[in-house]
Amino acid sequence: MCGIVGVVSTTPVNQLIYDALLLLQHRGQDAAGIVTQQGRKFFMHKAKGMVRDVFRTRNMRALPGNVGLGQVRYPTAGNAYSEEEAQPFYVNAPFGIVLVHNGNLTNAQTLRTELFQTDHRHTNTESDSEVLLNVFAHELERATAGVPLSPEDVFKAVRAVHKRIKGSYAVIALIAGHGLLAFRDPHGIRPLAIGRGADGTVMVGSESVALEGTSHVFERNIEPGEAVFITLDGTVHSAQCADNPQLNPCIFEFVYLARPDSVLDGISVYQARLNLGEALAKRVVSTVPPNEIDVIIPIPESSRPSATQLAHLLGVPYREGFVKNRYVGRTFIMPGQGVRKKSVRQKLNVIASEFKGRNVLLVDDSIVRGTTSREIVQMARDAGARNVYLASAAPPVRYPNVYGIDMPTSSELVAHGRTVEEIRQVIGCDALIYQDVDGMKKAVGSLNKAIVGFDASCFDGTYVTGDITADEIARLNEGRVGVEENEEDTSRLALPNAQDA
Numbered sequence: 449m450c451g452i453v454g455v456v457s458t459t460p461v462n463q464l465i466y467d468a469l470l471l472l473q474h475r476g477q478d479a480a481g482i483v484t485q486q487g488r489k490f491f492m493h494k495a496k497g498m499v500r501d502v503f504r505t506r507n508m509r510a511l512p513g514n515v516g517l518g519q520v521r522y523p524t525a526g527n528a529y530s531e532e533e534a535q536p537f538y539v540n541a542p543f544g545i546v547l548v549h550n551g552n553l554t555n556a557q558t559l560r561t562e563l564f565q566t567d568h569r570h571t572n573t574e575s576d577s578e579v580l581l582n583v584f585a586h587e588l589e590r591a592t593a594g595v596p597l598s599p600e601d602v603f604k605a606v607r608a609v610h611k612r613i614k615g616s617y618a619v620i621a622l623i624a625g626h627g628l629l630a631f632r633d634p635h636g637i638r639p640l641a642i643g644r645g646a647d648g649t650v651m652v653g654s655e656s657v658a659l660e661g662t663s664h665v666f667e668r669n670i671e672p673g674e675a676v677f678i679t680l681d682g683t684v685h686s687a688q689c690a691d692n693p694q695l696n697p698c699i700f701e702f703v704y705l706a707r708p709d710s711v712l713d714g715i716s717v718y719q720a721r722l723n724l725g726e727a728l729a730k731r732v733v734s735t736v737p738p739n740e741i742d743v744i745i746p747i748p749e750s751s752r753p754s755a756t757q758l759a760h761l762l763g764v765p766y767r768e769g770f771v772k773n774r775y776v777g778r779t780f781i782m783p784g785q786g787v788r789k790k791s792v793r794q795k796l797n798v799i800a801s802e803f804k805g806r807n808v809l810l811v812d813d814s815i816v817r818g819t820t821s822r823e824i825v826q827m828a829r830d831a832g833a834r835n836v837y838l839a840s841a842a843p844p845v846r847y848p849n850v851y852g853i854d855m856p857t858s859s860e861l862v863a864h865g866r867t868v869e870e871i872r873q874v875i876g877c878d879a880l881i882y883q884d885v886d887g888m889k890k891a892v893g894s895l896n897k898a899i900v901g902f903d904a905s906c907f908d909g910t911y912v913t914g915d916i917t918a919d920e921i922a923r924l925n926e927g928r929v930g931v932e933e934n935e936e937d938t939s940r941l942a943l944p945n946a947q948d949a
C-alpha cells in the first residue's frame with residue numbers, strides 16, 4: 449500500500465502533486481517523490497522521509513511543467529532503507545518513462561532473471577516496481593508502431609504487461625512527450641480513481657480524498673485490468689487490457705489502510721467501518737454482557753468509526769481514553785518491530801480518569817502483530833482499569849500478505865497458529881472478541897453488490913491471483929532488507945499459563 453498520483457494540466461503541477469501526496473501520506477511514510485515534465489525533460493526529486501521533510505522550497509522550484517506524478521512509499525519489497533528504491537523510477541528508453549507503483553509483484557524474481565537473460569535489461573535495485581517499469585518499457589518498445597505513439601500502442605503494451613506480471617499493481621506512468629498512463633491489475637486489488645478539475649486538469653490517484661482534497665471532482669474508478677491514457681492536451685483514452693478482469697479489492701483497505709473519508713470502488717470507507725462495528729456488536733454481546741461494560745474506548749485512529757457504532761448499539765458510553773500525538777505517524781506501516789513498539793507508547797497516552805475502577809472495552813480495527821494491543825492493554829491496567837476487554841473490528845490476521853501490506857511471514861502474526869484464548873493470553877486482556885470472516889465480508893460487501901469477492905487473503909488464506917505456495921512466499925521475502933533483522937517472531941512470545949500452539 450503506497451499512495452500514487454498523476455496529473456495532466458495546463459498550469460504548473462508541482463504544488464498540486466505535493467498537496468495530493470500530503471492527502472495520501474497515511475498510505476506511505478517512508479519515502480516520497482515527484483517527477484514533472486517540461487518540454488521533453490523530466491525533473492525529479494525523491495528521498496526518504498515524509499512529504500513535508502522531502503520537499504523544501506528549492507526542490508519545489510526545481511519541478512517545472514504542467515504534467516507529473518508522485519508517490520509516497522510504504523516498502524513491501526526490496527530494501528526499506530534504500531534511497532534508490534524511493535519512487536518514481538526512470539528508464540530512458542523507449543521515449544523516457546517514469547513510473548510509480550502501489551502493490552506488490554509476486555513473480556518479481558522470475559521476471560528479473562527474464563529481463564536480464566531474454567530482454568537484456570538491467571535493474572539496479574531490489575525493488576519490484578523497477579522490474580515492473582522495465583517489463584512495461586520492453587513491451588512498449590515492442591508495441592510501438594511509429595512516432596508519435598498512439599493510445600493503441602500503449603494499450604497493446606499494457607496487455608502484454610498483464611500477461612507477464614503477477615500480483616497487485618495500481619500504476620501511473622509518464623511517457624515523455626506523449627502522456628500519462630494509469631492502469632490497474634486484472635483483480636483491481638489496489639485502488640485507483642480518476643477525476644477532473646474545473647479548469648480541465650485531469651488527476652489520477654489512489655484514493656478519492658486525493659482528488660476531492662485538491663478541488664477535483666471524482667469521476668470514476670479505473671476498472672480492474674483497464675488502462676487510461678491521457679494525452680498532453682488532456683484527452684482521456686481508455687481500453688480494457690485484461691482477458692478476464694474481475695474486481696477483487698483488498699478488504700484491508702476498508703479495515704485500516706484507506707482514509708475514512710475516501711470512497712473506493714463504490715464503497716465509503718467510513719460506512720464500511722460503521723458496518724464492521726455493527727457486526728462486531730453482535731459478537732460482543734455473546735461474550736461479554738453489555739451491562740458488564742462501563743465504557744467503550746477506541747484505540748485511535750482507525751478504529752473510531754467502528755467503536756462509535758459498537759457503543760451506540762450496545763448502549764454503553766463511548767469515551768476517549770487515549771490521546772494520540774499527532775506528530776507520530778502510523779505505527780503499523782513503520783519498517784521494523786523495534787521502532788513500531790517504541791512508537792506505540794510515544795503515540796498514545798492515557799487519560800487515567802476514564803479507566804480507574806472501570807470495566808473497559810477497548811476497540812481496535814485490527815490486531816496484526818499484537819504490538820499495539822499488548823501495550824495498550826497494559827497501559828489501561830496501569831491506569832487502574834478493573835477489567836480490560838478487547839474487541840477487533842476485523843477477524844484474526846493469520847496469513848502473510850503478498851499484495852502490498854507488510855505482513856511477509858506468518859510467524860510474526862500474533863494470531864497465526866493460536867486459538868483466540870491463546871491470543872488473549874499473549875495480549876493479556878480479560879476477554880478478546882474478534883469479528884468473523886463472513887461477518888467482515890458481508891459488512892463491507894453489502895455496500896457494493898457488484899463486488900463478487902474481496903482479496904481477504906490475510907484473513908482467510910485465499911489468494912485471488914492463484915494459490916501462493918509457502919516456497920513462493922519465502923522467495924518473495926528473499927532480498928528484503930529492513931524487515932527480518934528487526935522483526936519480532938511472535939511465535940516465541942511466552943503464553944503466561946498455557947503452552948504455545
Ligand SMILES: O=P(O)(O)OC[C@H]1O[C@H](OP(=O)(O)OP(=O)(O)O)[C@H](O)[C@@H]1O
Pocket residue numbers: 704747748749750751777778779780781812813814815816817818819820821
Ligand atoms: O497489531 P499491530 O501489529 O500493532 O497492528 C495493528 C494496529 O496498527 C494500526 O494502527 P496505526 O498506529 O498504524 O494507525 P492508526 O493511527 O491509523 O490506527 C491498526 O489501526 C492497529 O491499531
Ligand SMILES: NC(=O)CC[C@H](N)C(=O)O
Pocket residue numbers: 449450521522523524525526533549550551552553575576577852853
Ligand atoms: N506497498 C506498496 O505499494 C509498495 C510498492 C513496492 N512494492 C515497494 O516496495 O516499493
Ligand SMILES: [Mg+2]
Pocket residue numbers: 747748749750751812813820
Ligand atoms: Mg491503530
